[in-house]
Amino acid sequence: MQTIYILWLRQLKRYFRSKARIIGSLGQPILFFFSLGFGMNPIYQKAGGGNYIQFLAPGIIAMGIIFTALFSGIEIIWDRQFGFLKETLVAPTSRLKIMIGRTLGGATVASFQGIMVLALSFLLGFRFQNVLLLPVALIFIFLIALLFTGIGTAIASILKDMQGFQLIMNFLVMPLFFLSGALFPLEGLPKTLSIIASLNPLSYGVDGLRGSLINSAHFGMSTDLIILSILTGLILVLGAYLFSKIEV
Amino acid sequence: MIEVSNLTKKFNGFTAVDDISFTVGKGEIFAFLGPNGAGKTTTIKILTTLLRPTSGKIILNGKDVTKDKYQVRCSFGIVFQDPSLDDELTAYENMEFHGVIYHVPKKIRRERIEQLLKFVELWDRKDDLVKKFSGGMKRRLEVARGLIHHPKILFLDEPTLGLDPQTRNHIWNYIKDLNKQEGMTIFFTTHYMEEAEKAAQKVAVIDHGKIVARGTPSELKQQTNTASLEDAFLALTGTTIREEESNHIDHMRAHRRFMR
Ligand SMILES: Nc1ncnc2c1ncn2[C@@H]1O[C@H](COP(=O)(O)OP(=O)(O)OP(=O)(O)O)[C@@H](O)[C@H]1O
Ligand SMILES: [Mg+2]
Numbered sequence: 001m002q003t004i005y006i007l008w009l010r011q012l013k014r015y016f017r018s019k020a021r022i023i024g025s026l027g028q029p030i031l032f033f034f035s036l037g038f039g040m041n042p043i044y045q046k047a048g049g050g051n052y053i054q055f056l057a058p059g060i061i062a063m064g065i066i067f068t069a070l071f072s073g074i075e076i077i078w079d080r081q082f083g084f085l086k087e088t089l090v091a092p093t094s095r096l097k098i099m100i101g102r103t104l105g106g107a108t109v110a111s112f113q114g115i116m117v118l119a120l121s122f123l124l125g126f127r128f129q130n131v132l133l134l135p136v137a138l139i140f141i142f143l144i145a146l147l148f149t150g151i152g153t154a155i156a157s158i159l160k161d162m163q164g165f166q167l168i169m170n171f172l173v174m175p176l177f178f179l180s181g182a183l184f185p186l187e188g189l190p191k192t193l194s195i196i197a198s199l200n201p202l203s204y205g206v207d208g209l210r211g212s213l214i215n216s217a218h219f220g221m222s223t224d225l226i227i228l229s230i231l232t233g234l235i236l237v238l239g240a241y242l243f244s245k246i247e248v
Numbered sequence: 249m250i251e252v253s254n255l256t257k258k259f260n261g262f263t264a265v266d267d268i269s270f271t272v273g274k275g276e277i278f279a280f281l282g283p284n285g286a287g288k289t290t291t292i293k294i295l296t297t298l299l300r301p302t303s304g305k306i307i308l309n310g311k312d313v314t315k316d317k318y319q320v321r322c323s324f325g326i327v328f329q330d331p332s333l334d335d336e337l338t339a340y341e342n343m344e345f346h347g348v349i350y351h352v353p354k355k356i357r358r359e360r361i362e363q364l365l366k367f368v369e370l371w372d373r374k375d376d377l378v379k380k381f382s383g384g385m386k387r388r389l390e391v392a393r394g395l396i397h398h399p400k401i402l403f404l405d406e407p408t409l410g411l412d413p414q415t416r417n418h419i420w421n422y423i424k425d426l427n428k429q430e431g432m433t434i435f436f437t438t439h440y441m442e443e444a445e446k447a448a449q450k451v452a453v454i455d456h457g458k459i460v461a462r463g464t465p466s467e468l469k470q471q472t473n474t475a476s477l478e479d480a481f482l483a484l485t486g487t488t489i490r491e492e493e494s495n496h497i498d499h500m501r502a503h504r505r506f507m508r
C-alpha cells in the first residue's frame with residue numbers, strides 16, 4: 001500500500017513541480033476553443049446544431065486528459081533513459097504494485113488536467129446542463145485518464161527510446177482523437193466513419209462526458225461506462241504484463 | 249551466497265559474458281575486476297534480475313535468479329554504475345522513496361536517512377532538487393541511498409566512481425563495517441586497484457567476457473609474480489587500451505554486416 005502511495009505521490013510531485021508543463025498543456029485546448037469553437041460556432045448554429053462551444057467542450061476536455069495521460073505513461077521511457085527505472089525494477093516489490101502506483105498517479109494528474117480544462121471552458125462560456133451529473137462527469141474523466149495512462153504505460157514498456165514516440169502520436173493518438181466524435185456529432189455520419197468511431201475507445205469517453213455534461217449522449221451513458229470500464233481493465237492488464245517483462 | 253555456473257550473455261550475436269562460473273561465500277568481500285567493456289556491469293545486471301541470461305544458472309541466497317525473481321530481489325541491494333536518481337525529486341525524497349519501496353520501517357528509515365545524509369555530507373542540502381547537484385554529490389547520494397536498507401548481499405558497481413580520495417576512504421570504512429557487523433556479503437567492481445587490494449578478500453578478473461584469474465589478492469600477485477594488485481591486473485589483462493579493442497570489435501561487426 002505504501003509502495004503504491006509513494007509511486008503515486010512521485011507522479012504528482014513531478015507534475016506539479018513543472019509549472020511549464022501545466023501551463024503549456026493548457027495552450028492547446030485554448031487554441032481549439034478559439035479557432036474551432038468560436039470559429040465554427042456561427043455555421044454550426046446556422047445548421048441547427050445549437051451552441052458549438054457547448055458541444056465542443058467535452059471533446060476538448062477529453063483531449064486535455066488524453067495528452068497528459070499518455071505523457072505520464074510514456075514517462076517510463078524518460079525514467080529508463082535517466083536511469084531511475086532500474087531503481088524501481090530491482091526493488092523487492094511486485095512490479096504490479098509499481099505499475100499500479102505509477103498509473104494511478106498519472107491518471108490523477110491527467111484528471112486534474114481535465115478538470116482544469118473544464119474550468120477553462122466554463123470561463124469561455126460553457127454551462128452545465130445538469131449540475132447533479134457532475135460526479136458522473138468526474139468518473140468519466142478519471143476513466144479516460146486511467147485508460148490512456150494505461151495505453152501510455154503499455155507503449156512505453158515496449159519502446160526503448162523516444163524515437164518511436166512521434167510515430168505513436170501520429171498514427172495512434174491523433175487518429176484516436178480526431179475520429180472519436182470529439183469535434184463533430186456522431187449522428188448522420190457516412191457509414192465508414194461511423195463504424196470507425198464506434199470502434200474507437202475514446203468515442204465512448206467523449207460520449208460519456210457529453211452525456212453527463214450537456215445531457216446528450218449518442219450511445220447512452222451506461223453503454224459508455226460499461227465499454228470504457230472493460231477496455232480500461234483490459235489495457236491495465238496488458239500494461240501490467242508488458243511492464244513486468246521490462247529489461248534494462 | 250552467490251553461485252554462478254556457465255553464465256553466458258549475448259547481445260544480438262555479440263558475446264558480452266562468455267561461460268563464466270564462480271562462487272562468493274557468505275560474508276565475503278568480493279572484487280570483480282576487469283578492463284572497460286569486460287562484462288562486469290552486464291554480469292551484475294543479470295545477477296540482480298535486470299537482464300535475462302542467454303544461458304547458465306545463478307543461485308543467489310539459495311534462490312534461482314531467473315525463476316524466483318521476487319525472493320532474489322528481497323535479498324540484495326545495489327548501487328548502480330550509471331545514474332539512477334530522480335532529478336526532479338529532492339535528495340531527501342530520493343532517500344525516502346528508496347526506503348519505502350524496500351520496506352524499511354518508518355522509524356529506522358528516518359534515522360538511517362538522517363545518519364547517512366550526514367555521513368555523505370548532504371544533510372544541509374537534503375531539500376534541494378537532485379538536478380542541482382554536482383556529479384560527486386549525486387554519486388554520494390546514490391551510495392547513501394544504497395545503504396538505507398541492510399540486505400544480505402550488496403552489489404556495488406564502481407561505487408566510488410568520480411569521488412575524491414577522502415570520500416572514497418570514508419565510504420569504504422563504512423562498507424567494511426557493515427560487512428563485519430552484519431555479515432553482509434559485498435560484491436563490488438572498481439577500477440582503483442589499490443581500493444580492491446585493501447578491501448577485497450577474494451578477487452575475480454574478467455576480460456572479454458571470460459574469467460582469467462581467481463583467488464585472494466596475494467594469490468594473484470604470487471601467480472603473476474608481481475608486487476601489487478595493479479601490476480597483477482596488468483599482467484593478466486595486458487596493457488592495450490580497450491578503446492582499440494572495441495574499435496576492433498566494431499570493425500568486425502561492420503564487416504559481418506557487410507558480408508550479409
Ligand atoms: N544493452 C546492450 N546491448 C548491446 N551490447 C551491450 C549492451 N550492454 C553492454 N553491451 C556490451 O557488452 C560489453 C560488456 O559491457 P559491460 O557494461 O558489462 O562492461 P563493464 O565491464 O561493466 O565495463 P566498464 O568498466 O566500462 O563499466 C561491452 O562490449 C558492451 O558494449
Ligand atoms: Mg561497468
